[in-house]
Every structure is written in C-alpha cells, then in structure tokens.
Amino acid sequence: MRRREFITLLGGAAAWPLPARAQRPDQLRRVGVLMGLAEDDPDSKARLGAFRQGLEKLGWSEGRNIHLEVRFALPADEQRAQMLAKELLAVSPDVVVAQTTALTAAFRRESRNVPIVFIAVGDPIGAGFIANLARPGSNLTGLTLYDGSVAGKWLEMLKEIDPRVTRAAFIINPKTSSFPLLARETETMAQSLAIELTLSTIENAGDIARVIESFASLPNGGLAFPPNATTTANRDLVVALAARYRLPAVYAWREFVTAGGLLSYGTNFVELFRQAAPYVDRILRGSLPAELPVQTPTRYEMVLNLKTAKALDLNVPAGLLAAVDEVIE
Incomplete structure (x- = not known):
C-alpha cells in the first residue's frame, strides 16, 4: 500500500x-x-x-x-x-x-x-x-x-529491522563503477553501528552461493545488496539463499522484495x-x-515484505513500519 x-x-x-x-x-x-x-x-x-x-x-x-x-x-x-x-x-x-x-x-x-x-x-x-x-x-x-550516502542507510535499516545483527556482508560485483564509493560509505556506517562488515565480491551465481553459504556459518549475520548487474540477474537465487539460511537482507530495489526478499530502500x-x-x-x-543537468534522487522508497519478516520471526519496529512506502503481505 x-x-x-x-x-x-x-x-x-x-x-x-x-x-x-x-x-x-x-x-x-x-x-x-x-x-x-x-x-x-x-x-x-x-x-x-x-x-x-x-x-x-x-x-x-x-x-x-x-x-x-x-x-x-x-x-x-x-x-x-x-x-x-x-x-x-x-x-x-x-x-x-x-x-x-x-x-x-x-x-x-x-x-x-x-x-x-x-x-x-x-x-x-x-x-x-x-x-x-x-x-x-x-x-x-x-x-x-542514488547518491553515495544511501549505502550507509542499507546497513542502518538492517540493524533496525533486526537488532541482533552484529555482522553484515555487503555483496557486490567489484566491476560495478560505484563500488569504491559505496564501499567507503558502508564501512563508515558499519563502524558507527558496531557491525563487523565483510565486503563480499562476486561475479557470478556460483560466487553468490558460496559467499552466502560461508557467511551463514556464524550467527547474528545480515546481508546488504547494493545495485549491480550480477545480483539482479540472479534475483531469485539471492532471495532463495537468504530465506534458506534465515538471513535478514536489505536490497536496493523493490523487485527483490516482490520476489520474496525482506526489505528494500532505493529509487x-x-x-x-x-x-x-x-x-x-x-x-x-x-x-x-x-x-541538461543530471538529476539525482533526494528521496527513496522503502518496501517491506511482511510475510518474509514473519518467516524470519522479526518484530518490525513501529517506527520502521510507519516509514514504509509499500507493504507486501
């Protein structure tokens, strides 16, 4: 809605x-x-x-x-x-x-x-x-x-929807042109949230599966998926792996949430x-x-899959729920 x-x-x-x-x-x-x-x-x-x-x-x-x-x-x-x-x-x-x-x-x-x-x-x-x-x-x-600051917001939202998160994997193809900018912003936010950050680089579906499986071997983890072509092309795999290993995940695009992902924040x-x-x-x-000046978004939309939150036994904070633009039930 x-x-x-x-x-x-x-x-x-x-x-x-x-x-x-x-x-x-x-x-x-x-x-x-x-x-x-x-x-x-x-x-x-x-x-x-x-x-x-x-x-x-x-x-x-x-x-x-x-x-x-x-x-x-x-x-x-x-x-x-x-x-x-x-x-x-x-x-x-x-x-x-x-x-x-x-x-x-x-x-x-x-x-x-x-x-x-x-x-x-x-x-x-x-x-x-x-x-x-x-x-x-x-x-x-x-x-x-987006602008670079949105990368930190993904980690902030991950911590808000699941306060137990003390570890986060930032999963991205290093060939993505904005990788250096996003990595810097994410590392800064991770320090302020006392989150142990892992920059996980991937280039294909096999990399995605290996990275998530390895990361899931320790408790209190969460995933962040910035925009990149590799994860987009493997959207269903990404969502399925997050569900299999019961990892809360925040995505850059709503399409991941409509496919069963937990939460997105993006344009x-x-x-x-x-x-x-x-x-x-x-x-x-x-x-x-x-x-003609290039335009940059100044506000982003947040989409939450409430069914997925329930499957992960997450109690969505009232403040976060109030800020959501669209809830998928």
Whole structure:
C-alpha cells in the first residue's frame, strides 16, 4: 500500500536551458530504448508505460510524431547489450535511452554524437560518462540511481529491522563503477553501528552461493545488496539463499522484495522512466545533452515484505513500519 508519492527529483526541468535549435514536434522522430530487463518481465511493461505516458503529456504520440524502437538486454550480458546498442544506432535515432550503467556504456562505446539519456546510473562521473552533474559536457545526460550516502542507510535499516545483527556482508560485483564509493560509505556506517562488515565480491551465481553459504556459518549475520548487474540477474537465487539460511537482507530495489526478499530502500524505477521523458522531449526540441543537468534522487522508497519478516520471526519496529512506502503481505 502506497503511503507517500515519490517526490520530484533534484534539478527539475525548470532549471534546464532553452533549446539550442528549433525542431518541429510534428515530424516523426525515432527514439531507441535499451531496457535492462527481459521483455516478459512485468516491470518492463510498467517502466515503458510510464515513459510513454510522460512523452504523451509532452505532446509526443507514437505513430504520429514519434516512434520507439525498444530492445531488451540484461546488463550482465555484455555481448547482447553491445549487439543491441549497435542495432538501435543503425536505425539512425534522434536520441537513445539506456537503463543502467552497463547499457549506457554499450551506447557510449558506439557513439559520441547521438544523444544518450541514461536512467539509473550509479556514478556517471566515475563511469566517465559526464564531467559533472550540473553541466554534463558530453552527449550523455539523465538520471542517477542514488547518491553515495544511501549505502550507509542499507546497513542502518538492517540493524533496525533486526537488532541482533552484529555482522553484515555487503555483496557486490567489484566491476560495478560505484563500488569504491559505496564501499567507503558502508564501512563508515558499519563502524558507527558496531557491525563487523565483510565486503563480499562476486561475479557470478556460483560466487553468490558460496559467499552466502560461508557467511551463514556464524550467527547474528545480515546481508546488504547494493545495485549491480550480477545480483539482479540472479534475483531469485539471492532471495532463495537468504530465506534458506534465515538471513535478514536489505536490497536496493523493490523487485527483490516482490520476489520474496525482506526489505528494500532505493529509487522507484517507474518514476525514473517517467522523469526521463522530459529529457527526451527537450533533446527532440533542440536542447543539447551537454547542457541538461543530471538529476539525482533526494528521496527513496522503502518496501517491506511482511510475510518474509514473519518467516524470519522479526518484530518490525513501529517506527520502521510507519516509514514504509509499500507493504507486501
């Protein structure tokens, strides 16, 4: 159940510069979209629906003045992502949209000229996409997934929902561009909470299973899963292992909680896609990506699976329950 709306992201459209060159909105324009989910994933439909709704509100109607070329690739499948990026650029789009760092990088390797709007990139500066948030200075702009401080919040929530936790495994692929930033923030919070932190690096499903099994051999443990392509591609495995070893776990995305995970704290992807529409609109009307400020979330949504909490014999604190945006029962 929803308890508050996802608030407007920082640096809204009002701060954007005027179009650099005039464009006729009634001309048929092509937009390439590379999704970071499988085509049959229900979340793909919801996110694309929000993107289309955002465009329609700005005067863009499919079949009349805009055509969307949509492809689907899991971020961990680099070969497929690169192939589809080439395929989308081959249709001469006016702008392309990429979800996640890996898919944005695939477009970036292919073109330094076609405007690229990214969605849910963790650290666009660290990834080399832009010069700074206020003035990207390249053919890329868009919306980030989080700021670094959110990493500490995952540990804080883990301790709040299960005060018995004195050990935590922070499980992430070290190739994730924001890994250094997230690791620093997590280590700082772990010290303040008197939690023994283990930075567990993984690159495949076998690594995930080995790390969790080993960590579960000692008591009072909990898991934190920051955003990365490896755990996303193995979402069901991650959730199943946490349940098998009865480990409380906090995730960055609600999709893990809808799959049976305990608790998530992160950005609402549907809203991110809706917020991407004004970027595409401004670019199609003549603005340069280099001059459109990158937006960073200032508020995140919290999702709790109450059934999973009960299965772990957890008494959810009243304060935490009151702060939750959505409860899955």
